[in-house]
Structure formats: C-alpha cells, structure tokens
Amino acid sequence: MTTLAAPPAHAKSRLSIAPDAILLLADLQGGIADLPLTTPEPQLKRGVGALVRLAAIFEIPTIITVVPGADGSVSALMSEVEAARGAAPLYVRTTPNAFNDAEIRAAIEASGRRILLVSGVATEVAVALPALTGAAEGYEVHVVVDACAGVGARTEAAVLGRMTAAGVRTTSVPTLIGELAGDFTEPKGGAAIGVLFELAGG
Secondary structure (H helix, E strand, O other), X not given: OOXXXXXXXXXXXXXXXXXXXXXEEEOOEOOOXXXXXXXXXXXXXXXXXXXXXXXXXXXXXEEEEEOOOOOOOOOOEOHHHHHHHOOOOEEEOOOOOHHHOHXXXXXXXXXXXXXXXXXXXXXXXXXXXXXXXXXXXXXXXXXXXXXXXXXXXXXXXXXXXXXXXXXXXXXXXXXXXXXXXXXXXXXXXXXXXXXXXXXXXX
C-alpha cells in the first residue's frame, strides 16, 4: 500500500493569513513617497490606501515608520496612511533597517505575529532591509509590490531578486485580498472584495 508523503510545512493549508500577520509601512511621507519613483504617486497611493483598508478590515496591527529630514523634522504622512492611522504610534527611526531600531523591533516581536507584510519607499532600502532581516529571522515576509516604489527600475529589480532568493515572497494587493478574504459571503470577506473593486476601478 502506497503511503502519501506529508506536504511540506510551508504548504500547510490555512483559511486566512490575517490572524498571524503584521503590517510594516515604511517612509510613506512627504519628500520621499512623492519623488519620481518606479511607481507613480497616484498609483502608489491607490495601492497603499487599499492595503491600509485591508489591515483595518482584518484587524492587522500596523507599524508606521518615518525618517527625519536633514533639519531633523518629520514630514507629513501620506494622506491615505494618516487617515487610517488612528491611535497607532509613529516610529521615527534613524536606521535604514527598521529591525535595527530597538523600539520598532520590540513592537514587531511583541505582536507575536510571524507573517510580516511590508510596504514603503524606497524598495531598495526601507523595504528590502527589514524584509531581508525578517526572512533571516524566521518571519514569513511578503513585500506588497504595488504598495512600494523604488528609486530606479534596475535597482528595484535587483533588490527584488535578492529578496526572492532569500525567501521573501513578493505579492500584490489583489493577491493579498484573495489570501485574506476567505469566504466572500462573510462580512470581512465581502468588505475585502469591495476594496478590490474600488482598486480595479481606479
């Protein structure tokens, strides 16, 4: 009698990634997210706006990080992020890698969640460095490419390749909606599909 091998651990079926997910939003602020980037600002805002609405629907904790400018001041958040921020703290970091900031690391670890969703600017630094560190430390990392933007097409492609080779998963907001939604007839699933229709409609 043939015995079927058990599927690998990473192939384990799950209804939704939401209960184990945490979202990191990096440097979605004036003077950075509005620069000429690989994702035009209107498109980036749509992707980020849809992503933060999903986080609200599925009660995914969100870590929002920003960096100070040359004069030490912090520019305003992207309006889509500010509107969804609520009482969430704003972490001002002085390290390129969010995991190298003790307060941010502590907040991620304190959540107890092991699926790290990453969005931000620029892909080559603020997104890639914590994504690579997270993957190296055993997190399941998903970089949401349509909620990120890079400095240049070649540099962004290079770092996306490096991340993929290191075990980071690239995804998109529509795909993430599918992973989160579960049953479309349930209230949260229905709300998620509403976000997808809004996104598709531009």
